Amino acid sequence: MRASRLLSLLLLLQTRGRMTARQLADELEVSLRTIYRDVESLSAAGVPVYADRGPDGGYQLLDGYRTRLTGLTTDEADTLFLTGIPGPATELGLGADLATAELKLLAALPPPLRTRAERVRERFHLDPQGWFHHREDTPHLAATAQAVWERHRITIRYQRWQHPREVTRTLEPLGLVLKAGRWYLIAQADDRIRTYRVARILDLHTLPERFDRPHDFDLAAYWRQWAERFEADSYPGTATIRLSPEGQRRAQFLLPPVMARAAHDNAGPPDPDGWIQATIPTESVRHAHSELLKLGTDAEVLAPPELRDLMTATACGLARLYQAPPTSDRR
Missing domain, CATH: 1.10.10.10 (Winged helix-like DNA-binding domain superfamily/Winged helix DNA-binding domain)
Structure with missing residues (x-):
């Protein structure tokens, strides 16, 4: 040790x-x-x-000193080839470099480890793209990555949700994050660090001047805090619900991850029939209504009242609709 x-x-x-x-x-x-x-x-x-x-x-x-460590353990050699992400590397313009680096690394390994490493690459594949999402068009990703690497300021024309829809910003690019198949640029502007979706960059111009990175900036820590804050801001409300055993199982697949995680983590003890009560975050009453309807009769809304009233009105409307004969029989 x-x-x-x-x-x-x-x-x-x-x-x-x-x-x-x-x-x-x-x-x-x-x-x-x-x-x-x-x-x-x-x-x-x-x-x-x-x-x-x-x-x-x-x-x-001492300047110039470097270790001459030529030995890798079996597990270390195996894990090296689990880090390859050819899709994102190609998007960054580094696909050829990644392939060359892998070949050099393989050539440097002793034969037993080389065989194991090739076996790992043949049998494990990393796909960072989320389900049911098309790959985003990011024509300015490579230029953004180069500016991040070389510490060049950039000027971008950016499309955002609120008005004005298109804005121009001069940024100091600090890092790139790949999240569920989507690229995000972390950059400093006017002494504030912000997050930008790379796919929404409409135009990019690299400026000749360089900038000094904040010495205390930690990309992973910033992203973790930003992601937590983004989730909290996106789901400002709460709802209290009851879930049947089947509802608990289906919630993990049908509800958004934030809601599904809360339904599991915040659940109280089950009642004699196996139903549990939990408080979950909600984006809005309308959003919670559409999401919880997916669980049908395996979920009951207890609060807030406006959400329960909306669920009641929908249930009554469905009952009236299905109590009547099919439309084709009423002609």
Whole structure:
């Protein structure tokens, strides 16, 4: 375990450069005292790691030093070929580079690991596209990715939902996120970080000037917080419902993920008939009405009153419709 941690510490310094003891401790999930001991162990083993004092100091490797790690475990070699996403890589203009990198990596592996890696690629495939969604047209994705990589400002003409529908923005592109087959640009504008749907970029012009990335910006952390906030803002209301055992099963497939997850996580204990009560988020009364109708008689709305009244009116209307003879018999 300690040998693995020492190797991880060495690779962190090699790939990221100077890091403070606190950053290393957080990354490796150990104490500061453990980091101090591990650095001493690396130095004793001949690794040229040294410390700079002061507020901007930290540990780093001697310039030009790189490890010569040629061994991969079997599991490590297997997982490398699960990371290949040829579709998105092609969209970014990196399809040929990804294929070449895979060939080089395969050539560098010893024969047993090469066979296993090829077997993984043959038997596992990653498809990031969501069900029942067509691939979005993103003609400006490659240019956006290049601007992100090279830290060039861009000017875009963007189509949004509210008026005015088309706006022009000058952005500092910080990163790209692929979510359920859709690309999103995270960019800074007027000292605020915002999210843009790449498919809605109507025109893009790359500017010659570069920008400095915020030193404390974490793309994964920003996206996680933004996605949570987006879900919360999209479903500002709540509804209290009862679900039969069959309704609980079908809800996981028929309701939007946010509602289905809440129906499961917020469920109370089942009654003698197996029905549970839960509070779920709703986008609006009309939206909740259309979604909960999918569950038929396996769901009952308890609150809010306006949603229950709307469900009642629909149920009564359906009863009247189906109590009458079919239209063809009334001619």
